[in-house]
Amino acid sequence: MSSNRSSAGKFLSFTLGKETYALEIMKVKEITANTDVTHVPNVPDYFRGVINLHGSILPVIELRRKFGLPFAEDTPQTCIIVVQHDRGAVSHVVGLVVDSVSEFVDLSQDDIEPTPNFGSGIDTRFIRAMAKREGLVITLLDVDNVLADAEIQTEATEAA
């Protein structure tokens, strides 16, 4: 994503290790505590499993694993951000396990920079833009791409 097309707006920032990320607020349905997760076998390992969210079953993705970050034990701050993403006509609801939710940030156009070129080492499809705020670098995630990628891999597993 080279352009920072209308990236300004309200974001929910969260941490994975020492890194700070942010999601558009419009994608966030709710934030829920890290409850009992039921492990689901034979799916990609970044799926931590499923939880019971108000009587529905919600698949939960561990963002650390999805992004290849080192494993960390859950802490009391660990929580699940429930995001909704539309794929075609179907609306998918997925939970994302993050180390902690930090705050709501308003990012103006001035705070935002296009994604730098990381070379081949980093999958920039997941990044919408970068932002700098109060000396903190925030990676704005492209949730749709992250989830679409996760699901394509599930489908590939299925087909195999």
Add this chain to the structure above:
Amino acid sequence: MTQESIVTTLESVSEQVLLLDANDLPSVASIHTELQGVAARLGNAPKATSLVSSCLGILDSIVLREDPGVADPISVLGQALASLLEAARADDWELITVPAELAGGAGGGTATAGLDGILEEFLQNQVSVLEELEALVLGVERGEIDDAGPALLRAFHTLKGESALLGLDSERVCHRIEDMLEQVPALLVAQTLLEAIDWLGQYFRHLREGAPAPGSPDALYTRIQEQIDGEPSDLPRPSGQQTQAEAAPPASAASPAASGAASSAPISLAEIEPQLLTDFVQEAGDHLEEAEQELLRLETDPEDSEPIHALFRAIHTIKGVAGMLRLDHIQRLAHSGETLMDKARHGELLLQGERIELVFQTVDLLKRMIGELMSGGASEVSAPPELGNLLERLDSAVNDGGKASASAPAQTKSAPAPAATPNPAAASAASVPATSSTADAAEAGSSAGTASSAASAASASPAKASADGAPAPETNGTGSRPESARPTPSVTNVVKDFIKVDAARLDKMVDMIGELVIAESMVAGAKEMQDISSPELSRDLGLLNKIIRELQEIGTSLRMIPVRSTFQKMARIVRDISKKTGKHIEFVTVGEETELDKSVVDKIGDPLVHMVRNAVDHGIEATPEDRRNHGKSETGRITLRAYHREGNICIEVADDGRGIDPARIRKKAIDKGIITPEAELTESETFMLIFEPGFSTAEQVTDVSGRGVGMDVVRRNIEALRGKVQIRSVLGQGTTFVIQLPLTLAIIDGMIVRVGEDRFIVPTANVINSFQPTEQQKSSVFGSGEVVVFQGRTLPLFHLRHLFDLSQSAEEPLVLVLEADGRKIGVTVDELLGHQQIVIKSLGAALGRVPGITGGAVLPDGKIGLILDIAGLYKLTESKRSAGAPLPEPVAA
């Protein structure tokens, strides 16, 4: 108060909303309070005020646990607040963009520009709301309802609130009416109320379909003001004509559209109102099904006038609606068919032989054309090639049949509706006058006769009376049993009221009931509850439990529909095949009113077709002589029977034909390599061999059945419905296939098992047995492929922890013997935790299909348990095997 303070408050509120849990009422309340503060400080900023009050409305409904009218209230709130905040920071309220859910796309152009979500739903609901209101007002006027004031007031108040939420002009109108109703009794202002309802109806149609906008409501306001001031003007309206004229428009969303269409180019109504088309297709389908059944009756007794009348009515209704929707080809064909039947009805010709064949063809072609209408989504179908030919033949049949005058649709008007059969056709014919202003409608209406009282209830599209549920003539037998084919004249004439409901909504409700059942058992089973020794509380809990059980029953029954229509299709198939094969067959159906979950009924059709075909083609002896030689009557009999047994539904396909010869089956199975010559099978196991892929006993392959596919598909389809199929057969006397199906697909009986720390649910239907194997019973092949001996047979043994890569090492002392697809395997588990009714849920679109897992369920402790897919487990064992681990193959049962 300054702009700054508003910004600060909004900022804090936005953040709270994001973290908001709808169950956290104190937080919701505190947000509500803060927003109220904002509203008070806004001053003169209409756009902001309206948005804030929308937000307050949503919050209210969250607190009150009402339906907030938007799919995702909290995120809508978030959007609205974000927009408010932005505008507040810029100190320019005009910057506000109202979230689509709150304004139905009003953010951009007019409200009609993008009808989405909430507005559309609102408008759709209003058709029936206004209709109810109107009925209420008319009731008041006729003196049938005494104290409608509060009800009317409430209704208009709700409408006002909703209109305000959506920013619609109807708010002001409702507001004034409310004022009026508070001061003047409803009886005195009925006329004004009706005018207001008409105005609202027109206004909503304008928003929904782009119908002409109603005039300015000012005149209405004046009238209302007059009423409030006590000036006389409203006299009870005695004129029936007036009532009808006024009742018509709001009763149906289509009529102004129709008049609009009439005044401009000839546009098909279907283009304007796709809902009408959908309804037509659905109803026509029902009528045609009915027509077909009547035809079958007629065929056995051409003199019987009852079926002719019913047939005529069905085709006539289709003609009328097709005409209204400008479906010209369909109308023409229906018209020609109707003309032929009209003659038959008046005794001018007999429907038999060639002629009845012609009517069959007409019904078939109508079916096809109407089917295309749906799949094509077009409002008109192209004429199929055979249409012209069929029309010609119909016309010549009419002319041959008698010298009677040309087709006389005019006659139909005066045709008395036969009173003996309360007919679905009547109910839906009654909906025609309300949806059309053409002469056709009146004509159809007259045939509706007794059902006219149901007309208004039947007409609204969202609340359309469904024809299929109306009491139909009871026909236990079709085919050559005229005595049982007679309709029972005593069937009551009551036309039931039906509401068509979005199936997804119904599913959601059934789902929620399932949750309720589980939540209740969680509460009742809680440790803390056991310590409470209050008799009142335990009595109340008992009551709660009872109510919930009843609710669960009702919930399950909502999706249940009778198997009748599926059985009727079979009657047609038997007829066609017996013609083709030249066999005389009497087809009897029993228990057509037995109800099954709709999704099951939809899916059972295909397997039943296979089995019925099989019964005709293979079951019944090839020639009447064969049958006579065996001392049977020449006419074969096939019985389709549905009944309840042990909480399941059974459907039987029975024939009194040759029966299955186990020896022949065995020989064939050995020839085909399905079993080894040494295999020892019981009789019923032998019969089951015909379900093996590639097995077919037909001496010759016919185009009816016997291509060697079929019976294995039948079994797969039935097992996909979590059903079972069994065969009983006595050589020389006949064969009976018994399909056993669960009542519903949403709930299963499950066995909860533990493997290490994980819990899984095994559908009880798949469980054959569970036992603790001795060391002698267990063995292994090549050092790793394990087997277990069960009832003298060696089964492959699998460990869930291998298949599912579960980390915990476990004892797994128990073996479950599971069966699906006719194969048995053993699976080891640690413990059986219990039996339970399980509400099946999908694991979510993001996960898609997980190998070996059909879905999940919320267990009594609130955690999720995964439901095993036994057939999927086989595949999993195969893929694991190909991945390296040598595992034994599942054996045929």
